[in-house]
Amino acid sequence: MPQAALRDDQRAIAEAIARSWRRCMVKGVDEQAPAEDQIITAEALAHRLEKNRLLLTHADPEMITLSEQIAHTRSLVILTDSDGVILRTMGEGVDANEVRASLLPGASWSEEHRGTNAIGTALVERLPISVQGAEHFMAYHRSLSCSAVPIFAANNHLVATLDVSNDLNAPQQHTLALVKMAAQMVENRLFHATAEGEIGVHFHARPEFIGTLWEGVALFDAQGQLQAINRSGQFQFGLPLDQDLLSSRRPSFEAIFDESWLAFKQRAGSTAVLSPLRLRNGARLFAKASAKHAPSPGRTPVLDQPRESAASLAMLDSGDPQLSLAIKQVKQVLDRDIPILILGETGAGKELFSRAIHDASARKQQPFVAVNCAALPEGLIEAELFGYEEGAYTGAKRKGNIGKIQQADGGTLFLDEIGDMPLTLQARLLRVLQDRSVTPLGSSKSIPVNFMLLSATNQALKEKVAAGEFRSDLYYRINGLTVQLPALRQRQDLARLIQMILQIEQAPQVTLSASVMAIFTRHPWPGNIRQLHNVLRTAVALADGGEIGREHLTQDFIDEWDGPAHAPATALPSANESLKSQSEAAIRQAMRQHSGNISAVARQLGLSRNTLYRRLKDLELN
Structure with missing residues (x-):
């Protein structure tokens, strides 16, 4: 494609790849030689995983979502640290045997080790990069198509890359855009979990973008000194994205905006009010204030609830008659110690509905513990549900482990896909529901528990009962109220x-x-x-x-x-x-x-x- 015909983003990528090739040639990288594995030791990997625990916590949900979005492409979702060392992978992987081992956790994909590649080049250029086939410097990697986006924490601190790699002949459409979206979500999670400041200012040139992924966020202390700013905020201020603005003197609110800090606080006292603001260069923005508390010293910020949990029963009641009936019935039995069984096809929103029930109950401040009975291997589901004492079985953690049932004490236990629970465990669960106590594996001590029970299935449990595949006594114990969620097509x-x-x-x-x-x-x-x-x-x-x-x-x-x-x-x-x-x-x-x-x-x-x-x-x- 002629250079003049390239879009700005395509031109930026092409120029970044050209610069990377020049760096590789200067360093004497042999493009025909097979790449060294460059895989660190298990001990070194464990150290990096611990060092990046917060990053992994906040990246996991977005990696799972990204894996689902590209599931048909046989792609691998990869998270690296700031050195380009792979920390975690998700997905099917690639077919090319010669590079598959290089895509495992512990492998380094820095430019120094792998030549021009999406991960290493994105780290050097600090830009989203897509490297296709022969654009890789080393012939060893030219069977791959890779798209990587750098991830920044507060104040422009580069901490990671998020990458999708697949075979060159696999579908590639829109991959880089999807990785950008996921990386932005990770950045937002990290910023809100780590950045410190007394008052937050959320802003954008278009007011409808405030509260979205693209809003700028700047955190100020009580005196109006800037403490942290996200990348979108830097971009909207017209400030360089290749440096830490707060490495030396921290600018004040008045140095950024054409208004006094006191006046802004007085006008924006309500977080629901949007206030017009002007930058010192004359550009107009809209903004609103929010309270922001610093993370407790030494405490890892709690992982945000999944975005899907932000729905209430009122929000879910969006006009469908069958769903409205289910919500009405649930409200009538709420907080009356009546177990609820939720029926519906896979993907019909059973877990979202159960979270909304929990949030509408008197137990909403207590834990919501979800267990997918179909996702856990049969050999582990008993230990996951009931917990175990130290030494209860080979491979058990030292000091034992509290089971999901005990974790739900005081709150809500949600048993998803309960129709897949093995018969032997059905008997133990029935005993828990009858006795209101749980006995961990390897223990003789019963522990009292009190929780609201929600169950869900996409199977016809009555048919399973008739076939002897589900206990009738447990069936009648879990379906105090049965509600049916309609399929989307209905x-x-x-x-x-x-x-x-x-x-x-x-x-x-x-x-x-x-x-x-x-x-x-x-x-x-x-x-x-x-x-x-x-x-x-x-x-x-x-x-x-x-x-x-x-x-x-x-x-x-x-x-x-x-x-x-x-x-x-x-x-x-x-x-x-x-x-x-x-x-x-x-x-x-x-x-x-x-x-x-x-x-x-x-x-x-x-x-x-x-x-x-x-x-x-x-x-x-x-």
């Missing part, structure tokens, strides 16, 4: 549901084009709300704050569902079909969509691989 509130998800994604200003709404309306959504949420999260990143159009939907989504030819009536289970039949239809559809990729199907449907294998075996028998 709901009548799609438009309001989309707005709720955009609000959760901190992008309430984003709109959808008429063509996208038409596609969404006729889509059967086998992955239900979880699939819709992932599609919208990806589209928000690609639209970059603007209207979501057809071009912002991934090609596999368009190819699979655009038009009647791709969505025959036989592929849609009717509303009168059993829950089991609906689940089977969703699995078959997902298997077709992902060409039999078990891991991708399991991610889309929210199942463990073991559970999916069991379901597929059942389908073969039928």
Whole structure:
């Protein structure tokens, strides 16, 4: 492509790659020689993991989300430290055997060790970088396509890179945009967890962007001295992004804005009020204030709750009659010690609904403990649920471990996919519910527990009871109230549901084009709300704050569902079909969509691989 035809971002990447190649040639890197493994020792890796514990805590949720978004591409999501050493990976990985070992935790991807590559070059250039095939300096890596984005903590401190690597012949569309979105989320989490200041100023040139991912945030002490600022804030101030602004003298509020600190505090006393502000250079912004407390000394900030937990029962009641009935019934039994069983297809929002129930209860200040009974290996679920004493089994932690049931004492225990719980554990759970006490493995002491019980399943439990696969006494113990969540294709509130998800994604200003709404309306959504949420999260990143159009939907989504030819009536289970039949239809559809990729199907449907294998075996028998 001619240089003149390149977009600004493409030109910046091309120039950064050219600079990297020049650095490699100056250093004498042999592009034909196989790269050394450059893998640090297990002890050194353990030290780096401990040093970056806060980073890992706040990066994990975004890595999981990113893995789900690109599950069909056989990609690997990689988090490195500021030296380019891989700390954690998630995903399928790449097919190329010659580089697979180089993508394991402990491997270094600095330019010095690997030549031009997305991770190492992003660290040097401090820019998002995509390196495709032959753009890698070393021939050893030219089977890869990699997109990396540097991650900065408060005050422009470079701490990590987030990268997606896959085979060169795998789908590449929009990868860098998705990594940018995920890296921005990690940066926001780190900033709010670590930055110190008495008063926060949230600002943007467009008022509708305040409260979103793209807002600027500056933290000041009580006297109006700047203590911390995020990267978006530096950019909006027109300040350089390649240095720590607070390394020496800390500027005052008056040095930045054309207004006194006292006047701003008086005008912005209410956090709900947006105040116009002008920078010293004359540029206009809108801002609002918020209180900010410094992290306690020596205390690791608590991981934020997942964004999806920000929904209340009132927020979920968005106009669908079946869901409104379920919410009304739940409110009538709330705080009456009545267990609730939530039925619904995979991805219909059962955990989100259960969190909203917890937040509406008198136990909302106490723990909410969720256990996915299908995701835990059968050999570990008993120890996870009931806990264990020291030495209870080989490999047990020293001093034992408190189980999930005991952790939920005083709060709420949510047992997701309870239909997958082994029969032997069903008997133990029944005893806990009857006696209101739990006995850890290897102990003879019973510990009293008091919790609200919420359970969920996408299976027809009555059929499992009849088949002897689920205990009837436990079934009647957990379903004091049974509520059914409708599948997304059955709901009548799609438009309001989309707005709720955009609000959760901190992008309430984003709109959808008429063509996208038409596609969404006729889509059967086998992955239900979880699939819709992932599609919208990806589209928000690609639209970059603007209207979501057809071009912002991934090609596999368009190819699979655009038009009647791709969505025959036989592929849609009717509303009168059993829950089991609906689940089977969703699995078959997902298997077709992902060409039999078990891991991708399991991610889309929210199942463990073991559970999916069991379901597929059942389908073969039928």
